[in-house]
Amino acid sequence: MKQISIDIETYSSTNLNQTGVYRYADSDDFELLLFGYATDLGPVKVVDLTQGEKIPQPIVKALDDPTIIKSAFNAQFERVCLSRFVGHRLKPAGWHCSRVWSATLGLPLSLSDVGTVLGLPRQKITAGKELVRYFCTPCKPTKSNQNRTRNFPYHAPDKWQQFKQYNQRDVEVEMEITQKLERFPVSQNEWENYWMDQDINDRGIRIDQQLVNNAIKCQENFHDQYLQVSQKLTGLANPNSPLQLKDWLNQRGMNIDSLSKASVAQLLQTTTGKVHQVLSLRQLLSKSSVKKYQAMQKAMCRDGRVHGLLQFYGANRTGRWAGRLVQVQNLPRNSMPDLEEARELVKQGNTTALSMLYDSVPDVLSQLIRTAFIPSQGHHFYVADFSAVEARVIAWLSGEEWRQKAFANNEDIYCASASQMFGVPVVKHGVNGELRQKGKIAELALGYGGSIGALKAMGATNLGLTEEELHSLVQMWRNASPHIVQFWWDIDKAAKECIKSHLPQATHGIKFIYRSGCMFLRLRSGRKLCYSKPKIGINRFGSESITFMGINAVKKWDRIETYGAKLVENIVQATSRDLLAEAMRRLEDAGNPVVMHIHDEAVIDAPANYSLEKMVKIMTEVPRWADGLILNAAGFVSDFYKKD
Incomplete structure (x- = not known):
């Protein structure tokens, strides 16, 4: 036995959507109802625990064996719930999530939608939602149901048989997804990032x-x-x-x-x-x-x-994390x-x-x-984040030397940018200091091909800038950063050539590979970004444009338009994500437990004798694949979380 495909059905009076799986499984009345599984992609078996059936002991034992792959769609749910069932934490190592696998290819994040997009012969049973509501959640007491608050199998035997078929089908669909995607395996490094993520969430x-x-x-x-x-x-x-x-x-x-x-x-x-x-x-x-x-x-x-x-x-184009429940990626500033x-x-x-x-x-x-998050008893929070990491990454990838020098000299990038744009020295709270704000607005708005609209969205007009000034600001920023502008065009050209010719292309250390109807963009880190069914079309301006299939702004599978500067944004954000993932892996390997991370910031829960300097040093180690990148980080120690 090398692999087990798993899907479970459970009961809990706790609202899963509001509380998340950990609180859901922590409920006093949590119960495992059905355990559907298949070994090595064989026939599916459904264990009905409500009828006294038992999960075979070799399967139970395999749940703790990191050498046997346990695969499920949204495997966190299965692993956390089964941890409650077996009575101890099932470690993440050895668990594979086919939802994560789908996300690496830019596919939807729901089982039914992935099945539809992939055109699987067997699809998720749509009537399952009603069956889940009937058996897995409390019911409203009424005269007709004898004032009961829960439906058991004996209340609707026919529905229960349908529910078991639904459970079986989910395992079958999960296996078909795995088989369909096996040509595009998730790297071992990325699975290890996933296991680290699960450790952090478990903690x-x-x-x-x-x-x-x-x-x-x-x-x-x-x-x-x-x-x-x-x-x-x-x-x-x-x-x-x-x-x-x-x-x-x-x-x-x-x-x-x-x-x-x-x-x-x-x-x-x-x-x-x-x-x-x-x-x-x-x-x-x-x-x-x-x-x-x-x-x-x-x-x-x-x-x-x-x-x-x-x-x-959670952000499946770049692989960045997304916030859930409290939405920590979107906390008010203090x-x-x-x-x-x-x-x-x-x-x-x-x-x-x-x-x-x-x-x-x-x-x-x-x-x-933010301050509602506090460290363990007798511990402090050690918080460190990368300084201007996206600005550093784009400067490094594009070869914009004056930016690299500014970072090497630990200069304020907004002052350095304003100085380059206006041709005068700019010092924060000093000579020509009033120009720093214009440099800041330009830096934040224009790095990924933005123009006047991006400046307005960033609040430029609230600072009293006129339309004419906005236009000149765009031109000055682009004139000051010609290598970044060229980077946009080089990426655009390489992507279009790859789509047209189906032949590999490369520029700025980024490789473009066409395979099986997808364009893969290989980052310097080695991770690949996927653009499904890419085409060259004509945009509303009458110019050639790139389109691909993906999840649009309203969460539908549709054709999406992109272009060189937008691809650069994906590249930079994905690279920044990989830097954070590797930094957290190093922190974890050194025995420093990460309890939360937000954007480019990591939070460690550690005793008073821990060293913040040590944390910053670990975070700013430059990976071998990022040779030449100038990283910096800063941090603070606190008895509650805050924005320093």
Whole structure:
């Protein structure tokens, strides 16, 4: 026995979508119902545990054997649930996830969608959703079902047989996906990255329960206060209703189309009196910071930790991680100088002091979200992140020497860019310091082919820049970075030539390979990005363009257009991801447990005698494949997570 394909069906009263699999399996009433499996791609067997059937002992033993591959679609679910079933943690090594495998090829992240895209002869049974709802989740007690809160197999024997067939079919579909993708295997290195990711998610991160509970109470208290004041000012039953509030504002001569956060912020700059007060309250009432605290509450397990916050290969074009549950990749920033003091007031539930000291309590609660993550008892957080890693990677890949020198000399890249653009020295808070902001906007907006629209999206017009200035800013940035601009065109040319000729191409150390209807873009790290069924077409400007099949902005499998600068963005972000993955692997190998990572930042939970300098040194080791890249990182030590 070399491989086991697995699919399970389970019951838990905990809502899986809201809590994630760790809290779901941690529930007191969690139960394994069906265990479908096949060994070495053979016939599928379904073990019905509700009828007293037992999983064969060799299969149970194999779950702990790293030399036997355990394959499942979204294998984290099977592994975590089976860990609860066997009574101990099943280590990730040896587990393969066919969803991750699909993601490496740019395929969808659901079993049914992958089956459809691949045109498998056997598809996931669509009626399964209703069967899962019937047997795997609590039911509403009614007179017709004798007020029961759960459906058992004996309540619907015919449905139960269909459910067993559904379980069998999922194993069959998973095996067919594995066989269909075997021409494009996931590298051993990438599986090891996946196992590291699973170790990090298993480890989880501790939550400050007192802070979370009191933050939710505090938000509810102030929300009620703001609502009552707004009701008195407007006379509306529900001033939080956009429809009612728009009507009230229109009656006061204001033609309001939208009450979005951006629209309200803009209106506050021009309104006065009662209207200004009401809009200010609207802004406070629309703060959604409490949702992340509630997500922490729901996902927290009995060990006081939240697990499963990060999804491996969640961004399937580049392989970057995606946030789940609390969405740690999208946490509000904190800029309060008295962060620790505000944190203590919330922990104490001191709403009187909070209302006296701060204009906006919802904003305080928003800034404190990060601080709800705390280290283990007697430990500290050691937090380090790469400095301007994408800017460093694009400078290295394109061969933009002045940028490489600026990084080597540890210069401020925004000042260096502004100096290059305007031809004068620029020093932060010094000579020509006012130009730094223009350099910063240009750096953030223009590296991947962006133009005036990208500058506007980055907020350039809010700084008082005119349309004419924006155009000249684009030209100055491109003139200052000719090697990056050439990099876009070289990548564009190589990709088009590869698609047209089906012959390998290479530029800037990036290789393009056409195989089996896909274009593979091989990074310097050795990992490949996949573009399925690529074609050369004509875009809306009448120029040649690249298209490929992938998941579009509305999560549908469709043809997507791309171009050289966009491919450069994929290359740079994917390379930055590989640098972080390797850095975390080195940290883990050195005995430093990573509990969370966000973008280009890693968080270690370690005793007081740990060295931050050691962590930074490990992170900034340059891999052999990235020779010539200038890496830098900085960090801090804290008793709670924050943005330094």
